[in-house]
Amino acid sequence: MRVQEWYDPIHKKVTHLSFYDLSPEYLITQYYGTYIGISTETKALKENIMLNEIDLKTMDFTRPVYLRKYGQFFAVKSIRWNAGDRYSEVELIKLD
Secondary structure (H helix, E strand, O other), X not given: OEXXXXXXXXXXXXXXXXXXXXXXXXXXXXXXXXXXXXXXXXXXXXXXXXXXXXXXXHOOOOOOEEEOOOOEEEEEEEEEOOOOOOEEEEEEEEOO
């Protein structure tokens, strides 16, 4: 995005805003490249993890979780929880 300023004959300031670099290709590569990589090369797995109601209520899906078992970070895609079960089925996506 480019902002240009100049003065008209009456000496009033004129501001022109140009969206020259907002093509879909530019925006996708500039801001969504990581997401495209995740979606095209997903390495998903399911784990049974012990979660309670408080864990579920305070879960922040925007933050990755670290699993010591794998020594890596994962994004939580979904959680399947049943009130009577000790373990929840958590679907995870491996982050590189």
